[in-house]
Amino acid sequence: MLGKVRPTTGKVLESILATLADYWEEARVLDLFAGSGTLAEAARQQGAREIVAIEGHSRVAAALRKKMPVIIGLLPGALSKLSGHFDIILGDPPYGVPEGPATLALLSPLLAPDGWIVWEHHHKDPYPNPVPGLSLWRCRRFGETAVSYYRQGGMTPE
Numbered sequence: 001m002l003g004k005v006r007p008t009t010g011k012v013l014e015s016i017l018a019t020l021a022d023y024w025e026e027a028r029v030l031d032l033f034a035g036s037g038t039l040a041e042a043a044r045q046q047g048a049r050e051i052v053a054i055e056g057h058s059r060v061a062a063a064l065r066k067k068m069p070v071i072i073g074l075l076p077g078a079l080s081k082l083s084g085h086f087d088i089i090l091g092d093p094p095y096g097v098p099e100g101p102a103t104l105a106l107l108s109p110l111l112a113p114d115g116w117i118v119w120e121h122h123h124k125d126p127y128p129n130p131v132p133g134l135s136l137w138r139c140r141r142f143g144e145t146a147v148s149y150y151r152q153g154g155m156t157p158e
Helices: 008-020 038-045 058-064 077-081 099-104
Strands: 028-032 048-053 070-072 087-093 113-123 134-142 145-152
Touching: 008 038, 008 113, 008 134, 008 145, 028 038, 038 048, 038 087, 048 058, 048 077, 058 070, 070 077, 087 099, 099 113
Parallel strands: 028 048, 028 087, 048 070, 087 113
Antiparallel strands: 113 145, 134 145
């Protein structure tokens, strides 16, 4: 399944955009396992000031590069290529791969103090809870897909 892209569905995307409606404007956004770039493009349309995408498959990244700058690298190792903090971190790893939980566990140092992590995953995937340095704010299920929202150590939205 190398290079296969599973874009975020419309219903899931709408929910993510609505949940973080007050946070997109001027946000610095990191899109991990970027694939087709659906999440990053939606963030841009909502007013994000900067998008950084990471994609591990070179052919998929080449197509995405036509839309935005992309770091090509496998996660979680490619996190070492980043600097600074992000207001919103989006993750949509392939279902069932160990890189998803391993990457999520390393994101707290990259998240801005009032930031959000939005993690799309299969509802049966074994994601750690708690995640080091983060608190799960909400998890919503859409059929087979779950979307988990994390904040730095227990912060909740205003």
